[in-house]
């Protein structure tokens with residue numbers, strides 16, 4: 001039987017406790033999760049791709065079945081390259097749902113062999129967003145409570 005591989009795509013700018021929790025909760029569902037860091041998105045300027053990859057690698061350094069990749073272009077093309085039939089995404093609220101619904105439906109129209117799997121965030125992480133974390137950093141605040149233990153900015 002082929003391996004069940006999920007791609008977890010995102011900007012991860014930076015990788016937060018919310019992201020970490022989604023990966024760990026999804027892990028029992030898959031043989032392998034590939035955290036896939038997008039190179040192109042407009043909101044990625046603040047942290048370099050190398051920093052973002054390194055942080056995610058540090059967080060999961062003790063897991064053989066969690067990998068970190070960088071990618072450009074369509075997520076479904078990246079999935080094909082990785083041999084992944086599943087896209088993993090996290091949901092915090094109805095705003096996430098509306099946004100994710102459109103992307104998942106578009107992706108499914110383009111490749112019906114790929115399913116998007118959603119995990120709803122734990123309430124204690126539902127307020128954590130990379131965008132807000134970045135704003136706090138820009139304004140000199142301490143964000144350590146929002147980041148996994150292995151990340152120090």
Ligand code: ADP
Nearest residue numbers: 009010011012013018019089090091121125128
């Ligand atoms: P993108 O730029 O693609 O939105 P992000 O890095 O912001 O990428 O997020 C990647 C995924 O993680 C998205 O599915 C997002 O909804 C989810 N996510 C972000 N923060 C949290 C959180 N605190 N709890 C659960 N899921 C989250």
